[in-house]
Amino acid sequence: MPTASLITTFSITTFEGFEEILSAEITALGGEDVEIGRRVVHCNGDKDFLYRANLNLRTGLRVLVNLTEFTARNEQEMYDQLKAIDWSPLLAKDGNLWIDANTSSDYHRNAVYLSQLFKDAIVDQFRDKTGERPSVSKEEADLRLNLHVTKNDEVSVSLNSSGDGLHRRGYRRKTGGAPINEVLAAGLLLLAGYDGEVPFVDPMCGSGTIVAEAAMIAANHPPGLNRKFGFERWPDFEIELWSSIRQEALDARRRPPHPIVGSDIEELTVSLARISLDRAGVLNYVDLYSQPFDQLQAPRITDKEAGGMLVTNPPYEMRLTTGNIEGLYQMIGDTLKQNWKGYTAWIITGSPEGLKSVGLKTSRRIPLMNGPVEVRYVRYDLYDGSRKGKHLEEE
Ligand SMILES: C[S@@+](CC[C@H](N)C(=O)[O-])C[C@H]1O[C@@H](n2cnc3c(N)ncnc32)[C@H](O)[C@@H]1O
Known part of the structure; x- marks a missing residue:
C-alpha cells in the first residue's frame, strides 16, 4: 500500500x-x-x-x-x-x-x-x-x-484500491430503457471536448446518465463524492488526508455557467433521470423536459448567439422506440438541421442503418464499444451561417 x-x-x-x-x-x-x-x-x-x-x-x-x-x-x-x-x-x-x-x-x-x-x-x-x-x-x-x-x-x-468499479458513482438506482455506463458517458463528453463552457443538451436522455455526467463536469463536481472506496478499509487508511482531499474537491465546485438540458419523450424515464440527478447532487443545475426531440427548443449561449453541444444516445433497437429506426434517425437529421444551428451534435449508436438515415455529413467518426455492442460515435457540425464558434472548428 x-x-x-x-x-x-x-x-x-x-x-x-x-x-x-x-x-x-x-x-x-x-x-x-x-x-x-x-x-x-x-x-x-x-x-x-x-x-x-x-x-x-x-x-x-x-x-x-x-x-x-x-x-x-x-x-x-x-x-x-x-x-x-x-x-x-x-x-x-x-x-x-x-x-x-x-x-x-x-x-x-x-x-x-x-x-x-x-x-x-x-x-x-x-x-x-x-x-x-x-x-x-x-x-x-x-x-x-x-x-x-x-x-x-x-x-x-x-x-x-477502488473496490467496486468507478462507474458505480452511487447515483443510479432504477433505470429505464438501456442506460449507458457512467464511465462511457463521461468519456463521450470528454472526447467531444465538453467542459461546461457552452450550453449542453441530451434530447433523448433516458435515465439521465449523459446529462448527469455533463452536469458533474460543468460543476467541477467529483464523480466519486457519493460512494465508498476499497482503500477506506485498508490498514494504512489516512482519514485526515482523505477528508482534506474531499473538502478541497467540495470547495472547487461551481454553478455551471450555461444551461444543461435533459429531455426524453417518455415521462417515466424523465422522472427516473430526476431521481438520479438529485442523488448525484446536480439536479439544481439541470432543466428536465418530457418532449419529443422535434419539439424541444435549443438553449442559446446569449440572446444573440446560438450554439452549444448536443450529445445523445438514440434507441438503436426497435423495442426501445416506436415506428422504424430509419424514420427515427431521419427525424433526428431533419431536426438537427432545422432547429439546432450553431450546435456541435454527437450521436452514439449501434445502428449503421440509422446513421445513414440521418442524412448529414459527419466530421468525425469514432469506433467504440457499448458493452458487447460495436458502436459509432459521430459528430455533426451544424453551421449557423452567421457565426463560427470555437466549438465548431474542424480538427
Ligand atoms: C438508448 S435510450 C437512452 C439511454 C440513456 N443514454 C441512459 O443512459 O439512460 C434512448 C431514449 O430515447 C428516447 N426517445 C425515443 N424516441 C424519442 C424522441 N422522438 N424524442 C425524444 N426521446 C426519444 C427513449 O424514450 C429512450 O429513453
Whole structure:
C-alpha cells in the first residue's frame, strides 16, 4: 500500500478508446511517468494521488496498485509464488478477501479457477502461521485483489484500491430503457471536448446518465463524492488526508455557467433521470423536459448567439422506440438541421442503418464499444451561417 510519500506504480483501467483522455485526467491529477496501454494507463504516484484519482477520475474504471509480477508456467508455480507474498501487512487474519482474476493465457484459461487458487494460497499462508483464516466476501471485502495473466503466462498481482468499479458513482438506482455506463458517458463528453463552457443538451436522455455526467463536469463536481472506496478499509487508511482531499474537491465546485438540458419523450424515464440527478447532487443545475426531440427548443449561449453541444444516445433497437429506426434517425437529421444551428451534435449508436438515415455529413467518426455492442460515435457540425464558434472548428 502506498505511503504518503512513497511512490507506487498504478495501473488504471478504462474502456478501449478512452486511454488518451484518461491519461490527460491522470496527468492533471499529478500522476507521473504516465504510459498508455490497451484499456489501461500506467503511472506513478503517492497516497495523495491514489485518493485523488479514485475521487476525481471520470474515465477510469479501477485504480490498481501494482504489487508484484512473476511468470507462472503451471499451477504449482502460480500457487507457490502467490503464497510467497507476505499477506499479513495487508489483511487481518479474520478479515474479508475478494479476488478478481482475468486471463489471456492458453495454459491458465479459467479465471474462476485462478481466483480460487489465489484465495487458497492466501488462506493457507494465514492458516499455517496463525491457525486462523480470512473469509471470502465481495460486499464486505477489506482487501480486493486483482490477478491478471497475459498470453505469455506473465502474472501481475495488484490491490484494487477502488473496490467496486468507478462507474458505480452511487447515483443510479432504477433505470429505464438501456442506460449507458457512467464511465462511457463521461468519456463521450470528454472526447467531444465538453467542459461546461457552452450550453449542453441530451434530447433523448433516458435515465439521465449523459446529462448527469455533463452536469458533474460543468460543476467541477467529483464523480466519486457519493460512494465508498476499497482503500477506506485498508490498514494504512489516512482519514485526515482523505477528508482534506474531499473538502478541497467540495470547495472547487461551481454553478455551471450555461444551461444543461435533459429531455426524453417518455415521462417515466424523465422522472427516473430526476431521481438520479438529485442523488448525484446536480439536479439544481439541470432543466428536465418530457418532449419529443422535434419539439424541444435549443438553449442559446446569449440572446444573440446560438450554439452549444448536443450529445445523445438514440434507441438503436426497435423495442426501445416506436415506428422504424430509419424514420427515427431521419427525424433526428431533419431536426438537427432545422432547429439546432450553431450546435456541435454527437450521436452514439449501434445502428449503421440509422446513421445513414440521418442524412448529414459527419466530421468525425469514432469506433467504440457499448458493452458487447460495436458502436459509432459521430459528430455533426451544424453551421449557423452567421457565426463560427470555437466549438465548431474542424480538427
Ligand atoms: C438508448 S435510450 C437512452 C439511454 C440513456 N443514454 C441512459 O443512459 O439512460 C434512448 C431514449 O430515447 C428516447 N426517445 C425515443 N424516441 C424519442 C424522441 N422522438 N424524442 C425524444 N426521446 C426519444 C427513449 O424514450 C429512450 O429513453
